[in-house]
Amino acid sequence: MAQDDQFKKLIAHAKEYGYIFQSSEIYDGLSAVYDYGQYGVELKNNIKKYWWDAMVKMHENIVGIDAAIFMHPLVWKASGHVDAFNDPLIDNKDSKKRYRADVLIEDHLAKYEQKIEKEITKAKKRFGDDFNEKQFRETNPNVLRNKAKIDDIHGKFVQALENDNLDDIKNLIEECEIACPVSGSKNWTDVRQFNLMFETQLGSVAEGASKIYLRPETAQGIFVNYLNVQKTGRMKIPFGIAQIGKAFRNEIVARQFIFRMREFEQMEMQFFVKPGTEMEWFEHWKEVRMKWHKALGLPEEKYRFHAHDKLAHYANAAFDIEFEFPFGFKELEGIHSRTDFDLTQHQELSGKKLQYFDPESGESFVPYVVETSIGLDRTFLTILSACIQDEEVKKENGESDTRIVFKIPPALAPIKLAVLPLVKKDGLPEKAREIIDSLKFDFTCQFDEKDSIGRRYRRQDAIGTPYCITIDHQTLEDDTVTIRDRDTMEQERVQISELAQIVEDKVSMKKLLKKIF
Helix, strand or coil, X not given: CCHHHXXXXXXXXXXXXXXXXXXXXXXXXXXXXXXXXHHHHHHHHHHHHHHHHHHHHCCCCEEECCCCCECCHHHHHHHCHHHHCEEEEEEECCCCCEEEHHHHHHHHHHHHHHHHHHHHHHXXXXXXXXXXXXXXXXXXXXXXXXXXXXXXXXXXXXXXXHCCCHHHHHHHHHHCCCCCCCCXXXXXXXXXXXXXXXXXXXXXXXXXXXXXXXXXXXXXXXXXXXXXXXXXCXXXXXXXXXXXXXXXXXXXXXXXXXHCCCEEEEEEEEEEECCCCHHHHHHHHHHHHHHHHHCCCCCHHHEEEEECCCCCCCCCEEEEEEEEEXXXXXXXXXXXXXXXXXXXXXXXXXXXXXXXXXCCCCEEECCEEEEEEEEHHHHHHHHXXXXXXXXXXXXXXXXXXXXXXECCCHHHCCCCEEEEECCCCCCHHHHXXXXXHHHCCCCCXXXXXXXXXXXXXXXXXXXXXXXXXXXXXXXXXXXXXXXXECCCCCEEEEEHHHHHHHHHHHHCHHHHHHHHC
């Protein structure tokens, strides 16, 4: 299936099965704003819990806060957002579509990378077990030619970014003959910078209102509370502060479903360290965060590290964890060494000392910060794109059938157990309710009695429910039920008294955490 078709199918599935809806849909929607449905909100909450438990519960020296969305406008002056929070945008004169210029170039580079991977895939089929991928990459003329193009374009791109030269970025787009994805036209405007912050007013009347901003990131709420947390929590360096919260960016080019939105949620942790130790901790958090992702059991080849082509004004090192979405490898999480930029800026502009006193050495210093910042919505999208699958299954009569199954990691599944009475009579629904009442304190359960048992199984497969149990007439005789596994479709007869332990063994968040720690 073509990537574009796969992505459209994913979006349709998310709506049909109650995961994500277009915001204000009855009024034709609001661009790049989405609502999470009844199953979407459960999955979202489970992702948050997985992140929070791994970040806060598993670390004695990391605590959490929940800072306000509204902040004093000088916060954003100090952070550099007022002056430097921009995207380089370019318009196509024929299609009237607007694009991020850097993304156009990155997508162009990705096409050469895809050509290289195709050459390698063909060679693997041709040579089988004798294939030496390293040697092939170093000697194959087609691979070397495409690699040289990547290096040449990438070098010019990085230089243009480093020099903040918008003319060079446009010249590179024209030199590469990059066309508008919609019209195919190469008729481009100049590249311009657009600030991404939303402005609003704080005050009872318009005349006396002060201009403030919806926060474009959650990190600054941590920095301005750093000293409060350190003192009240008696925290010793190194220590971290974690936060999950909403952020807002006036994305001019907001596409690709929930990958890039105007209102989104971040999961961030700022780790405060002694100057000179930041690179050690930077490498540590790179490793730990990749473990967190891979513990979910999604295909490992879909993850990779990517070094930033241009460092942000606050950073001395930066890597992204990228994931291969249906539209290619894109940023999922950033790990940044932010130096002492933020605390120093806030200290200077506020006039308040934000230093840490080290009782062991007797010295005071402004801590350095290592940041991990992951998009909650993008993590949600990784699960959607990697776990929705079409599977061919054999019927009892030997014919083939296709089922849509959402193989969500069981610990994150919105519904852990569906309880299905075989028929709507003879006391079976009542017995099903009795079982739910005994299990609902531990698991999110769902009662479903509509349609045939086969259709109900298929519906739960598409929702992503790890287990279904069927209540039949034998249940009333011996307190046994049929339990069906979502992934294998295998069924077995078990005692009702065993259900809690069977489900717990599969859906426990503890199993995920133990893969990391």
